[in-house]
Amino acid sequence: MSKKEDLKEKETTSVDEVSQTQDDQEIVEENIKEEPTPEELIKVEKDKFLRLFAEFENYKKRTTRERIELFKTAGQEVMTSLLPVVDDFERALSHIDDDKEAEELRKGVLLIYQKFYKTLEQKGLSKIETNSGDTFDAEIHEAITQIPAPTDDLKGKVIDCIEKGYKLGDKIIRYPKVVIGQ
Numbered sequence: 001m002s003k004k005e006d007l008k009e010k011e012t013t014s015v016d017e018v019s020q021t022q023d024d025q026e027i028v029e030e031n032i033k034e035e036p037t038p039e040e041l042i043k044v045e046k047d048k049f050l051r052l053f054a055e056f057e058n059y060k061k062r063t064t065r066e067r068i069e070l071f072k073t074a075g076q077e078v079m080t081s082l083l084p085v086v087d088d089f090e091r092a093l094s095h096i097d098d099d100k101e102a103e104e105l106r107k108g109v110l111l112i113y114q115k116f117y118k119t120l121e122q123k124g125l126s127k128i129e130t131n132s133g134d135t136f137d138a139e140i141h142e143a144i145t146q147i148p149a150p151t152d153d154l155k156g157k158v159i160d161c162i163e164k165g166y167k168l169g170d171k172i173i174r175y176p177k178v179v180i181g182q
Helices: 003-034 038-098 100-122
Strands: 125-128 142-147 158-163 165-168 171-174 177-181
Touching (some): 038 165
Antiparallel strands (some): 158 177
């Protein structure tokens, strides 16, 4: 090769190298422009932190609610299983009242029943008062059957209460079973 050709080739190579270097500088400048500023980074990290903190607070509230609900339902199961015992006490007291010779037995059973029921009341149990002549409310009562009303004023009202209802706190755990007039 001649010197001229050699120089031309070197010039072409150096022009290519210069253009490549300029392209590299443009890419570096673009990368620099795309990187967030420290203020933007702080803002993004602060947003992440606030979201994580809010999520954790929601988790704590939810688990607290679930724990309280678990304690309530655990008490509800025990109370529901003891309600037949209360019913048996009441039936026994009503049958003992008929027998005059068993006065001492009646007093003993009454004493045990009162102590047992007071203990349940301290744990949040309360009776749902249902009397004959009360207006039937499907939210509170459970209708067992309907019978023809003895009088017109008893239509749609409670005629008889077959089984008492109970509440544990504000929640009804057993609805009173009633007969209503038709």
